Amino acid sequence: MKKSNALLILICLIAFHSCNTETTSVNIKEITVEAPFYMPTIKIPDFSNSKELLITEFGAIEGDKNANSKAISNAIHEANKIGGGIVVIPKGEWLTKKIHLKSNVNLHLNEGAVLLFSEDPKDYLPPVKTTWEGMECYNYSPLIYAYECKNIAITGKGKLKAKMDVWQKWFERPSTHMNSLKHLYNLASKGVPVNERQMVNDTSNLRPQFIQLNRSENILLEGITITDSPFWVIHPFLSKDIVIKNVKVRAHGHNNDGVDPEMSQNMLIENCVFDQGDDAIALKSGRNQDAWRLNTPTKNVVIKNCIVKNGHQLLAIGSELSGGIENIFMDSCKVVDGAELNHLVFIKTNERRGGYVENVHVRNIEAGKIEKGVLGIETDVLYQWRNLVPTYERRLTPIKNIHLENIKSTDVKFISRVLGQKELPVENLYLKSVFTDTIRDKKHVHENILSFID
Template identity: 35%
Template structure:
């Protein structure tokens, strides 16, 4: 059914909502005290293991109540994770490279989440939990060094992935979901858990074992001016999970999977955490390059709402530009999504909104509604320009496409099990002019 006139925020209300998101975000307050990791025994020669030097420096700062740890120019081998403290800034000066070792035994098990299920697994390479006022700044590089090491676990992970999902569905106590040594779930590069007032700015992220930046149960987050060169399997750029009040801006993505993926837990466990959806997220002025630009799901069982995307540009081929993916295992909702002024080049599918991801599941249909997409340019869609797939008993509803131009598409539109879909000034292919006359 095609209709118009359903409710959405007015321009004034939308601006007020964005301003409210920004007002809820606080930059970290870091004490003025500063030290250099060199003074604690680190050597930037790419050979000496600097793990103990970083640990000593961070413990010193903890005793001082926090501060900034400077990493001067050089390559610092770190055989094990860096665990953050509150009121702490890790500052990578120009030419500084953190190069992490990849012996799994150097990475102890910590509380984490793996594809939407809480588990204990190898520590992410940079990690912190229950922290306030933390940041990573500068112009250096964080290198996971994973392409020849952790990446080899990808073909071996299936049994552990299925076990984690079984534990989720059966309600296994989290303390008993222990992976780590002897298992093959790759750790994230950077992960903060249940933390607030977070800033990541300026650094380059490379060669992650798994997801690049994963924020789990966090709030008041600013991610800006990051650059990516991360092309391993599952190298999502930014994953937000049960996270709220987030600004993502001026980021240059170039990574091997989703540029931004907004998530909120998987299946039974996610639905049990419905009080903490991912929400209040503003994404602006970003440069997309990778597999997909913006993804919501597939792990989104606690819900995703109030997401604003504006003034972004894609470079190079994307499999999908905008991709919402859920299935009947998930439940939850995706709603109140506003996407405006985004340009894509070549894609397989420009827009793909599906409640039947991988054709999996039963009994827990997700609700997708109130999605507003405007002022979009796309060079081509080798698959389908616009796909929307709901369920007969749980239709995708209240979706508006306004001022959309997809210059070329193999297939135009494929819409099933929907209601209240509104097209205004949508052109797929060349714009038609006046009708030709009979000769």
């Protein structure tokens, strides 16, 4: 009996070990990135030894939204099941509903392939755990969504495109939409659990992000073109080890930022082109109480060799920065002549945010005319929220160690405009070799700043 029991235990242990041994065909590459601060190597997936899974072999049919959505979902499931696979979108236009990625999956768009995302909000239900302007909630699924995934990629020379028929109607902010935003703000401020923040109804109209990478790691976006978006275009949230390279984004709708890293770390954005209706690259780290709860800064972000054709700012920091922003390096980027730009670098916060901004380095930037200036720092930016909702808790934002070097532009209103707070001045601003042909107003407009070197 004892021998039988021992044998049974051994068999169970072997079976348990077999069930819990993860086999994968996905290798990991480590990318070394130089920066003026310690920058960890970035780990990204390599699918070169993984199996290709063509969506037409899973029942995809051009023009058939339901068939395509099901085929892509089944191919993603299979790629995940076998420990790593490349879900291939062939040449043609493939209308689809939402796409939910899984670990060890590379969504690959061949040249000439277009994934066209439905404009029907019902195609992005049931609601998922996501965010809206720095507050967690349950809302419509992002068009492409990854939650707690590892080793994921979206690659290829094809295009991702959003049908905008309905979303563009949602760009307006009627009173019912603003009331829903007030409701979400109050829920988040009072610490109501996220699963009770259900924001899908007939009037909230909280538009989904195009791509949200939520609580995920080892991520590669390479080569793709993204056109139009209901909301923010690429949104890494609470994620790490991310490379975005050779990606082209064109989206001119409301809140159409290009990339919004939020509470995310160890990231490279390289050789990308942005043509935006809002900020090109906007670094964020959550809003107020929600971010203080999650307590995760956006950190170690390098941006290199990018081109901006339009956008409110080349680099925006905030205003959702309550988790903190640190170790940011932008190098060798260009804003094309004729771009409608407010600032090259704009740091914005207010008395509700808390958080901090420190150790920002921007070098080797070329631009034409800028509507406002090279650098703006404002500490009282509340937009429509000033009178919409109350301040539940007052926390100021320390801002220090901001370095700009070798910046060239043709026409600006000012070089720098820094509006710090008397209680907490901006510290350590360094401008070196910042040149412009024309200054339309004052060179520097400064309030409450300590240690400025020009």
